[in-house]
Amino acid sequence: MRSNVRAHLGVVFCIATLAGAAVRTAQPLGDIQVRQAWIRWLPAGVPGGGYMTVFNTGPLTRVLTGAASPDYAAISFHRTHSTGGVNEMTPVDSIAIEPNIPVRFAAGGYHLMLMQPRRSLHPGDQVTITLRFADGKSVDVSFPVRAGNSP
Numbered sequence: 001m002r003s004n005v006r007a008h009l010g011v012v013f014c015i016a017t018l019a020g021a022a023v024r025t026a027q028p029l030g031d032i033q034v035r036q037a038w039i040r041w042l043p044a045g046v047p048g049g050g051y052m053t054v055f056n057t058g059p060l061t062r063v064l065t066g067a068a069s070p071d072y073a074a075i076s077f078h079r080t081h082s083t084g085g086v087n088e089m090t091p092v093d094s095i096a097i098e099p100n101i102p103v104r105f106a107a108g109g110y111h112l113m114l115m116q117p118r119r120s121l122h123p124g125d126q127v128t129i130t131l132r133f134a135d136g137k138s139v140d141v142s143f144p145v146r147a148g149n150s151p
Contacts, residue, residue: 031058032097034131037143039114041123048121050075050112050129050143051105056097063134064095071127073116080108089113094134123147 037052056062067075077092087108095110097103105111112129121127125145132138 031056031060032062032131032133032139033057034139034141037129037141039121039127039143039145041121041145041147044117044120048072048114048117049107050114051107052112052141052143053105054097054103054131056099056101059099061099062097064097064131065093065134066132067112067129068132069114069127069129071118071121072114073118075115075129076113077110078113079110082108121145 033055035053035055037050040049040051042048050067054064064077067077069075077095078089079092080087080089091113092110095103103110123145127143127145128140129143130138130140
């Protein structure tokens, strides 16, 4: 009977430890906040756009260097520029998030380019995207999928 109790306590301890680790990895970075995150719904197979506003409430500049999601084969940062009345998108390797200066990802500016969806997405779905920073830290952000241009 004692061995059953020990085994049960061991399992409970392992589950509690794993649950604690899962909670720690999913918590946002203390100085990075993401608001108004959303993905514009487009027909299947068409690259999508991800939008958000990123705030750095800490004292040091944070550098956003990448993003990933189990729902997309690739995610990259792009910026739309208008030159002579022609809009063009160019890839961006990193984005500095200065203290107390929000960086807005929106149509016509910075945005996430979401390539090769791995599942069919529809308005109302949620997609988790992990934002990665130069210091090795990351934050998971939930992006609702929406139709049209609404934030």
